[in-house]
Each structure stands twice: as C-alpha cells, then as structure tokens.
Amino acid sequence: xxxxxxxxxxxxxxxxxxxxxxxVLEAFSHPGRIIELRDPPAGPGTLSPAAVAFLLTxxxxxxxxxxxxxxxxxxxxxxxxxHAGAPLVPARGAATFAVILSSSGDxxxxxxxxxxxxxxxxxxxxxxxxxxxxxxxxxxxxxGIDGEARVAIEGLGADFWPAWAANHALxxxxxxxVFAAGSRLVALPRSVAVEA
Amino acid sequence: MPDTDxxxxxxxxxxxxxxxxxxxxxxxxxxxxxxxxxxPFGGREMPLPYGWGTGGIQxxxxxxxxxxxxxxxxxxxxxxxxxxxxxxxxxxxxxxATTTRTEEATIIQTRHRVPETxxxxxxxxxxxxxxxxxxxxxxxxxTETRTLHALSEYGVMQVSLYESIARHGRIAKTxxxxxxxxxxxxxxxxxxxxxxxxxxxxxxxxxLYGAGREKRIYAVxxxxxVKSLDFDDHPFEIETWTESCALCGSKESFLDEMIVDxxxxxxxxxxxxxxxxxxx
Numbered sequence: 345x346x347x348x349x350x351x352x353x354x355x356x357x358x359x360x361x362x363x364x365x366x367x368v369l370e371a372f373s374h375p376g377r378i379i380e381l382r383d384p385p386a387g388p389g390t391l392s393p394a395a396v397a398f399l400l401t402x403x404x405x406x407x408x409x410x411x412x413x414x415x416x417x418x419x420x421x422x423x424x425x426x427h428a429g430a431p432l433v434p435a436r437g438a439a440t441f442a443v444i445l446s447s448s449g450d451x452x453x454x455x456x457x458x459x460x461x462x463x464x465x466x467x468x469x470x471x472x473x474x475x476x477x478x479x480x481x482x483x484x485x486x487x488g489i490d491g492e493a494r495v496a497i498e499g500l501g502a503d504f505w506p507a508w509a510a511n512h513a514l515x516x517x518x519x520x521x522v523f524a525a526g527s528r529l530v531a532l533p534r535s536v537a538v539e540a
Numbered sequence: 541m542p543d544t545d546x547x548x549x550x551x552x553x554x555x556x557x558x559x560x561x562x563x564x565x566x567x568x569x570x571x572x573x574x575x576x577x578x579x580p581f582g583g584r585e586m587p588l589p590y591g592w593g594t595g596g597i598q599x600x601x602x603x604x605x606x607x608x609x610x611x612x613x614x615x616x617x618x619x620x621x622x623x624x625x626x627x628x629x630x631x632x633x634x635x636x637a638t639t640t641r642t643e644e645a646t647i648i649q650t651r652h653r654v655p656e657t658x659x660x661x662x663x664x665x666x667x668x669x670x671x672x673x674x675x676x677x678x679x680x681x682x683t684e685t686r687t688l689h690a691l692s693e694y695g696v697m698q699v700s701l702y703e704s705i706a707r708h709g710r711i712a713k714t715x716x717x718x719x720x721x722x723x724x725x726x727x728x729x730x731x732x733x734x735x736x737x738x739x740x741x742x743x744x745x746x747x748l749y750g751a752g753r754e755k756r757i758y759a760v761x762x763x764x765x766v767k768s769l770d771f772d773d774h775p776f777e778i779e780t781w782t783e784s785c786a787l788c789g790s791k792e793s794f795l796d797e798m799i800v801d802x803x804x805x806x807x808x809x810x811x812x813x814x815x816x817x818x819x820x
Contacts, residue, residue: 359605
C-alpha cells in the first residue's frame with residue numbers, strides 16, 4: 345500500500361470558490377482578457393493551477409468530466425474524484441467539462457454542442473497551453489469585447505483556429521473554451537469570432 | 541430568520557449551499573456564452589415569496605463575496621421595502637458592505653430600473669425578472685416559444701408591435717420593451733421603462749437576469765449590441781417630460797409623477813434616488 349497523500353483542495357470552500365468563480369466570470373464576460381486567479385489551489389501538479397481552480401469551482405457530481413489521455417493519471421483522477429466528486433467518463437459526448445492538452449489533435453470533435461432548443465447543454469473545455477501570450481496573434485470579435493481584442497495564445501495546432509471557426513458557425517450551439525496556463529486563464533465563448 | 545450573526549447560524553455563506561451555487565454559476569457562464577438565451581436552472585425556495593426578487597437574489601447569492609459592495613434598488617429607489625429587505629438580507633448572510641451610491645457598488649441588484657449614473661467595467665447589474673419569456677403573452681406554450689427562439693422566428697413579435705401601431709398610432713409598449721441581443725435572441729429586459737433600454741446597449745457592465753418563479757437565468761455581456769425592436773417608419777423612442785425634477789431640477793432622468801395633496805397637485809421627481817440626491 346502506498347501512502348501518497350492527496351493534494352489539498354480549496355482551503356475555505358465558500359470563499360475560495362466565490363473568488364475563483366468571479367475570476368472565471370470576468371474571463372467569460374471579457375473574452376481575450378488574461379485573468380490572473382488569486383491563490384488558486386496547486387492541485388496534483390500535472391494540471392495547471394488555473395485548470396484545477398476551474399474544476400474545483402464548477403465541477404461536481406452532476407458534471408461528468410473527460411480527461412485527455414496525457415492527463416489521465418492516477419493522481420489526477422484521485423484528486424478530482426475526491427475534491428470535486430465529478431464522475432470521470434471515457435466518452436467525450438457524455439462530458440460537461442473536459443481538460444485537454446493543446447497538443448491534442450481534433451480538440452473539439454465529439455463533445456456536446458447543445459441543441460437548437462437547449463444550446464446551454466454544451467460542454468466547456470479547459471485547454472492547457474504553455475502560455476497565454478507570445479503565440480501567433482489573432483483578432484477576436486464578439487460579445488464582451490469592445491471592438492476587437494488581440495490574443496496570442498501559444499502552443500495551438502495549425503488546425504485549431506479552422507476548427508474554432510466551424511464551432512463558432514454553429515452558434516447558438518457549440519462548445520466554450522477556457523485556455524489555462526499556470527494560474528492564469530482566458531475564456532473563449534462560442535459567440536466570439538476569431539480571425540487568425 | 542433568527543437574529544444571529546451568520547458565523548453562529550446554521551446557514552452557509554450567502555444563504556445558498558455550495559452545490560446550488562455551483563449549479564447557478566454554471567448556468568450563468570452558459571448564459572454569458574449565449575447572450576439573450578434563457579438558461580433553465582434549478583431555482584430554490586428562498587425566504588421570501590415569488591415576485592419579490594427570488595431570481596435576482598439567487599444570482600446575487602451565487603456571485604457575491606466579502607470584497608463586494610452591494611447596492612439594491614427597487615423602481616430606482618434605495619429606500620423602498622424590497623430594496624431595504626434584500627440589502628439587509630445580504631448584509632447579514634454574506635457579510636458584505638452595502639451602499640446607495642451607484643459608483644461605489646460592485647454588484648447592483650435592481651427591480652425595474654437601470655441607474656441613471658453610467659455603469660463601468662467591472663460592475664455587475666443583476667435584474668429581478670418576473671416573466672423571462674418575451675413571447676409568452678403571444679404564445680403561451682413553452683415548447684412553442686422554445687422552438688421560435690431556436691429558429692429565430694420572431695415574426696409574431698413584429699406583428700404584435702405592428703398591431704399596436706395600427707391601434708394606437710405608435711408602439712404603445714412603455715416598459716418591458718422587447719430587445720434583440722447581438723442580432724440573435726429577442727429578450728425581455730425585465731419591466732424596466734423603455735427609457736432605460738438604450739442604457740443596455742453596449743454597456744461596459746455585465747448584465748445578469750434572474751427569474752425565480754420561471755427558473756431562468758440570462759445575460760448580456762459587456763459591449764454587446766442590444767437593439768430595441770422597431771420599424772423603419774416607426775423608430776424606437778424613449779419617454780420625454782416637459783417637467784423637470786422638483787427636487788434636483790434634472791431634465792435628463794426618468795421622472796415619477798406624484799400626487800401630493802387632496803386637490804390633486806402633482807409633482808415630478810427623479811425615480812433614481814441616488815442620482816437625485818447627488819445633484820442636490
């Protein structure tokens with residue numbers, strides 16, 4: 345029997361979750377704005393603190409979670425099962441939330457996009473990237489953005505932005521994204537058009 | 541509610557349990573991602589009746605924290621029963637600072653008005669909504685209105701506005717005036733006077749709408765186009781007054797008409813008490 349201790353979750357759940365959620369809400373309200381989360385939990389180490397903060401704030405037993413093969417490690421599974429209680433699912437289509445590595449091909453395929461009558465029943469995908477700055481610059485336009493925003497996320501594949509254009513074209517259906525790097529995140533709701 | 545400090549009481553911070561808050565927070569994020577679409581949520585029983593702001597209170601409870609400063613208005617006024625009781629509720633259960641000053645507030649919960657003072661980036665306006673479905677008076681079936689939204693089939697609303705012109709010579713709707721959000725969804729702005737509709741358009745503040753009885757949450761993100769429905773030959777117009785406020789002299793704000801004596805003497809005063817006081 346191993347005695348590996350589980351990484352701690354939120355120290356003060358009501359207040360920590362509230363503070364972290366307001367960071368996530370600001371990110372969704374201002375797509376492209378880089379949000380530095382205040383005191384995110386460290387988590388098991390394989391996930392970024394921003395991704396851990398997002399999941400501990402929003403995932404629970406009602407939200408099936410899908411993990412990228414590169415992240416699907418026993419310490420991550422144990423951590424999320426214990427602290428969030430979210431069921432880990434092997435099928436993308438069953439997931440409410442997912443954590444994906446930026447290097448994965450075909451990042452959105454198979455996730456729930458909602459329906460015309462219930463577009464809210466769509467997945468939110470957390471994409472782990474090396475940095476939120478310094479990559480190839482794109483122009484983002486849409487609700488929450490005053491005119492346009494220049495965003496330069498690093499580490500995305502060549503087919504990423506064409507795949508996003510296809511997702512945006514599904515509006516009001518489609519997945520929503522959160523890019524996570526360290527303790528910072530940027531949100532990209534389906535309503536936003538990206539010009540690469 | 542027992543008159544005890546929140547620390548010593550059996551309630552969670554901000555009244556709702558954490559599971560409920562997470563559910564509401566997920567609904568809020570989807571509402572922001574699809575502006576103007578009404579997201580169903582598992583509305584809870586609140587310690588006040590439907591019609592008193594249970595939807596707005598649940599939204600506020602899911603977002604509020606100890607760093608926030610809360611303002612609550614009812615018909616523009618900070619000192620009416622609904623506003624006072626909701627402000628006291630959150631001061632007690634969320635240990636939060638309250639204010640009547642629009643500029644100082646980080647969260648403003650409102651019933652039936654948008655403050656006259658322009659809002660800024662970082663502020664959140666929470667609306668209390670009685671009937672979230674703008675098509676409900678035209679089509680009573682939920683399955684049908686849901687399909688109309690899915691297809692963006694809004695002819696029935698244009699026809700109702702046209703009928704108003706045919707009958708009254710103008711669009712006679714003065715409050716809860718329907719708007720088109722980001723060119724996709726028709727949305728009820730809640731029963732604010734149409735005077736306030738232009739303030740919703742491209743506002744730098746985040747707008748969240750909560751309907752407790754109907755269990756719906758919807759949102760308008762900052763800088764999002766919000767267009768009041770109209771016709772080319774009958775453009776949207778807001779109310780105007782020949783009078784000015786009897787207390788502060790404002791000619792720009794929304795005025796309430798008051799009868800001040802038995803002889804029927806009338807007085808016009810600002811509906812936004814904070815705006816009016818700051819000008820006196």
